[in-house]
Amino acid sequence: MDQNxxxxxxxxxxxxxxxxxxxxNSFVPSSSRLTNPDGEASVGDGxxxxxxxLSHSKxxxxxxxxxxxEELVAKAIEENGEGNSESILETxxxxxxxxxxxxxxxxxxxxxxxxxxxxHALENSPQQEQPVDSDHCSSDYYENFMDDxxxxxxxxxxxxxxESLSGKGKALSFLKNMGxxxxxASIAMERCGPDASVDELTDFICAAQMARAADPFFPELxxxxxxxxxxENGTWKRKKHxxxxxxxMFDDGETLRLPNPMIGYGVPxxxxxxxxxxxxxxAMGPPYFYYENVALAPKGVWDxxxxxxxxxxxxxxxxxxxxAAARKRGYVHNLPIxxxxxxxxxxxxxxxxxxxxxxxWWPAWDTRTKLNCLQTCIGSAKLTERLRKALEDSxxxxxxxxxxxxxMDECRKWNLVWVxxxxxxxxxxxxxxxxxxxxxNHTRGGGISRTDRYKSLGNSFQVDTVAYHLSVLKxxxxxxxxxxxxxxxxxxxxxxxHKLGVPLNNVVSVEKSEVNRNIVRxxxxxxxxxxxxxxxxxxxxxxxxxxxxxxxxxxxxxxVIGGSPCNNLAGSNRHHRDGLEGKESSLxxxxxxxxxxxxxxxxxxx
DNA sequence: AGAAATATGAAGCCGTCC
DNA sequence: GGACGGCTTCATATTTCT
Numbered sequence: 001m002d003q004n005x006x007x008x009x010x011x012x013x014x015x016x017x018x019x020x021x022x023x024x025n026s027f028v029p030s031s032s033r034l035t036n037p038d039g040e041a042s043v044g045d046g047x048x049x050x051x052x053x054l055s056h057s058k059x060x061x062x063x064x065x066x067x068x069x070e071e072l073v074a075k076a077i078e079e080n081g082e083g084n085s086e087s088i089l090e091t092x093x094x095x096x097x098x099x100x101x102x103x104x105x106x107x108x109x110x111x112x113x114x115x116x117x118x119x120h121a122l123e124n125s126p127q128q129e130q131p132v133d134s135d136h137c138s139s140d141y142y143e144n145f146m147d148d149x150x151x152x153x154x155x156x157x158x159x160x161x162x163e164s165l166s167g168k169g170k171a172l173s174f175l176k177n178m179g180x181x182x183x184x185a186s187i188a189m190e191r192c193g194p195d196a197s198v199d200e201l202t203d204f205i206c207a208a209q210m211a212r213a214a215d216p217f218f219p220e221l222x223x224x225x226x227x228x229x230x231x232e233n234g235t236w237k238r239k240k241h242x243x244x245x246x247x248x249m250f251d252d253g254e255t256l257r258l259p260n261p262m263i264g265y266g267v268p269x270x271x272x273x274x275x276x277x278x279x280x281x282x283a284m285g286p287p288y289f290y291y292e293n294v295a296l297a298p299k300g301v302w303d304x305x306x307x308x309x310x311x312x313x314x315x316x317x318x319x320x321x322x323x324a325a326a327r328k329r330g331y332v333h334n335l336p337i338x339x340x341x342x343x344x345x346x347x348x349x350x351x352x353x354x355x356x357x358x359x360x361w362w363p364a365w366d367t368r369t370k371l372n373c374l375q376t377c378i379g380s381a382k383l384t385e386r387l388r389k390a391l392e393d394s395x396x397x398x399x400x401x402x403x404x405x406x407x408m409d410e411c412r413k414w415n416l417v418w419v420x421x422x423x424x425x426x427x428x429x430x431x432x433x434x435x436x437x438x439x440x441n442h443t444r445g446g447g448i449s450r451t452d453r454y455k456s457l458g459n460s461f462q463v464d465t466v467a468y469h470l471s472v473l474k475x476x477x478x479x480x481x482x483x484x485x486x487x488x489x490x491x492x493x494x495x496x497x498h499k500l501g502v503p504l505n506n507v508v509s510v511e512k513s514e515v516n517r518n519i520v521r522x523x524x525x526x527x528x529x530x531x532x533x534x535x536x537x538x539x540x541x542x543x544x545x546x547x548x549x550x551x552x553x554x555x556x557x558x559x560v561i562g563g564s565p566c567n568n569l570a571g572s573n574r575h576h577r578d579g580l581e582g583k584e585s586s587l588x589x590x591x592x593x594x595x596x597x598x599x600x601x602x603x604x605x606x
Numbered sequence: 607a608g609a610a611a612t613a614t615g616a617a618g619c620c621g622t623c624c
Numbered sequence: 625g626g627a628c629g630g631c632t633t634c635a636t637a638t639t640t641c642t
Contacts, residue, residue, distance in 0.1 A: 258619075294634060296618070327634080373633060380612050412632075449609055459634045489634095563634080571633035574615050611640070620631080 256302045256314065258295060262328055264315035268342040268468065269322075269349065275337045283310035283334045286556065286602050287484075289595050290335065290469065290493075292461065292563035293588070294570050295328040298579045301569055302330055305580070308592045310334075315469075319462035323347045324354035325371040325415075325435045327462045329563075336472045343467045343499050347437065351417065354435060361418035365404050371415050371427075374435060375572055376458030378426035379414030391422040429453045436492075437463025437499075439523075443490055446522055448515045456516055461492030461563065467500050473559065480505040480531065482554050484598065486539055486562030486591055487511065491520035493561045498527060505531040506554040510539045510562075539590045544597050556602050560595050564588040 265275035291309060295302075295316045302314055309332045319327035324347070348354040350369045352362065387410060390403050399407070407424075410416065416424040427435075429450065433442050436457060443453045470493075473481060480503030485493050488511040497504060507524075511517050517535050524533045534550070536542060551557065567573060568582020580588055 260620080292634095296633060298617075326632085328632085329634080372631095375633075376635060377612095380610095382612065409631095451608095451610060455635090457634090461634095566634050567636090570635060571617065573633090573635040575636050577617075577635090607642100609640105609642080612638080614635105614637080617633090618631105621629090623628085624626095 255299060256306065258316050258328075261321075262295065262316050262318040263321055264317040264331070265337040266340070267317065267321040268340075268346065277313065277337060279334055280311045283312045285334055285599075286558065287598055288333070288335055288473070288559045290331065290333040290466075290559065290561040291591060291595075292329055292331050292466070294566045295330045296571055297330075297566075297569040298577065301580050305330075305332060305588065308589070309595075317465055319465045320349075320370045322349070322462060322464040322468065323435050323437065324349055324351050325462075326373050327465070328373070329462075329465070331466075331469060333469065335469060339472060339475075340468050341471045343437070343464050343471075343496075347435075347464055355417055355431065358417045358419065361420055361423065363398075363418070365398065366408065366411065366418070368411070371417075371435070372412055374415065374427070374432050374458055376455040378454055379410070379416055383410060383414065384416065384424050384426075387416075387424050388422050429457065432457045435462075436460055437465075437467070438490070438492075438495060442495075442523060443519055446515070446518050448519070452515055456490050456513070456519070459566075460489050461496065463492055463496045463499065466492060467496035470496055470502070470559075471500055473497070474500050474502050477502060477558060479503065481558040482506040482556065483508070484557045484560045484594070485509045486560070486594060487564050487587070488520055488535075488562070489513075489516050491516075491523055494520060495523065498529075503531065504529055504533075507531060507533050508550055508554075508557075509533060509535040510537070510542060511535065512537055512539070539587060539594070542590075542594055544601070547594065547597050548601055551598070551601055557598055560598055562591055564591045 261270070263270055263272060265277070266272040289309070291305070293301075293305065295318075306312065306314055312332050312334060314330040314332045315337075316328070316330045319325065319329070322342070351371055352359045352369075387407055390406060391399055394400060394403060398404075411424060414426060416426060419425045429443065430440055432454070433440060438457075438460075443456055448456070481497070482505050483493070483497070485491075485507055488494070488509040491509070494504065494507060494509075509517070509520060511520070514537075517537070521533065521535065532554075564587045565584035568576055568578040568585035569580070570577070576582055578585070580586060
């Protein structure tokens with residue numbers, strides 16, 4: 001597969017040999033969802049329907065399922081003929097663009113209310129009159145319950161915004177009245193702490209119920225380090241390498257294995273078999289979701305993540321197949337995996353191509369072609385000074401073996417590059433930006449310190465890798481998407497979609513760090529985004545009421561994306577590698593909670 | 607006070623060898 | 625199979641500097 005970096009415009013990329021429009025079984029476009037309640041959504045990988053295969057009788061329902069009115073579809077078919085579904089689609093999109101201008105005006109006024117942190121304005125909007133359906137989703141249950149318990153709180157970080165249950169007995173009583181067992185309630189309180197709100201407690205119980213439903217052996221709300229014991233059990237040990245498989249593999253049907261090579265369902269630069277997978281029914285959207293975290297997490301972590309995220313196999317990919325730096329990550333998503341395409345031009349994939357100025361000083365005995373994972377900290381000046389002295393002490397041109405070994409160990413550990421004779425240095429911020437696929441100076445200025453730039457970048461997506469996975473959205477959502485971006489960081493998902501040419505209609509971004517929010521906001525304005533960016537600080541305070549308010553106003557989410565904190569999973573953490581129950585990494589459960597809420601809300605009949 | 611600099615291993619994978 | 629060694633890892637705590 002020859003991917004020359006000749007094309008500048010991603011619109012022109014065509015990975016298909018046939019030039020026919022391939023229409024995935026797609027979700028109902030968000031903007032038309034409100035007017036088309038019975039649009040059945042399904043995610044069918046490899047189930048692309050070729051335009052030429054559609055008979056006339058199938059054409060109409062096909063486009064109707066995409067959210068277009070039947071009359072318009074019939075008219076468009078009449079104008080373009082049955083054989084050219086691409087022209088039909090274009091005609092339909094033109095019609096819809098004209099029709100939607102009024103709706104957009106209404107949506108924008110409500111979005112302004114959200115941005116102004118004014119819930120009351122939202123509550124008075126007509127969309128709020130929709131009846132709340134009470135199905136069997138426990139999330140809905142507690143949302144309705146909350147309506148009776150507390151007033152709607154404001155969007156900002158208000159100390160009193162979330163009901164806090166003071167007395168333990170009071171909380172237990174509440175939860176018992178909600179239908180939970182005393183055991184569930186007390187475990188949740190122990191786990192969530194004495195100051196936990198009803199939201200947090202019910203979220204935790206809901207998550208635990210989901211996990212137990214999926215796995216009868218799910219431990220009863222594990223203690224601090226539940227998996228360590230399992231590791232000592234021989235049955236958890238891994239078998240010998242079984243050779244390459246493009247899917248994640250299991251050992252004894254228990255522990256997830258990492259693929260070797262780590263290319264997931266395929267990468268643009270490697271020849272790999274045509275991927276195929278069948279998603280569990282519970283994973284099918286809407287919305288599409290995309291979750292990311294470090295691949296090399298403590299044992300058992302990915303099994304738990306998989307169980308919560310509807311039993312979808314994680315896709316493990318190393319970004320070294322996309323750029324000059326390694327980044328081993330796991331992605332759990334329900335996106336189609338056929339007909340992906342990469343951002344062009346393809347980034348340089350060797351150190352010397354990415355950093356050509358280092359080529360002159362690079363000794364032959366440093367055989368690295370790829371950098372290791374870009375992390376949040378850089379090597380110190382003291383270290384590079386020690387290395388320089390060790391190198392200069394060498395009498396010959398070529399340093400002694402033990403010196404080479406010492407230097408190379410430090411180079412690999414700290415991602416040092418050659419910037420002069422015997423001179424090694426850590427990467428500059430803008431070099432990290434480039435390697436990760438961000439625009440130059442993306443994290444520069446606006447009051448951010450150099451230390452924080454490294455930290456924010458080290459915690460980010462590799463844009464090209466994520467864009468490759470998200471590229472399938474481009475044809476499905478030509479009019480753009482509504483996105484819920486959790487743990488947005490410096491906006492890796494937003495940048496990836498923008499580079500792909502997927503219009504961002506409404507982006508709800510949740511990010512704790514103020515400097516990161518400022519970076520995304522700045523990027524949003526500099527790139528002249530036409531849509532709305534709504535940002536929030538605390539993911540734990542994003543509850544069902546708030547989500548429903550937003551979704552009613554923007555028409556639901558097409559994509560829920562996010563990589564939850566890896567602090568307690570990453571191997572670099574020498575102090576608190578506590579696993580998924582760690583202080584920061586347990587926010588994964590909020591990703592699941594919110595995704596599940598969005599699924600529930602979108603599944604409601606309107 | 608905030609930014610910058612610095613020191614601080616272990617978990618767990620993989621390949622090799624016997 | 626298992627012992628062994630090589631290798632990699634979205635970081636934290638503390639001290640020093642400005």
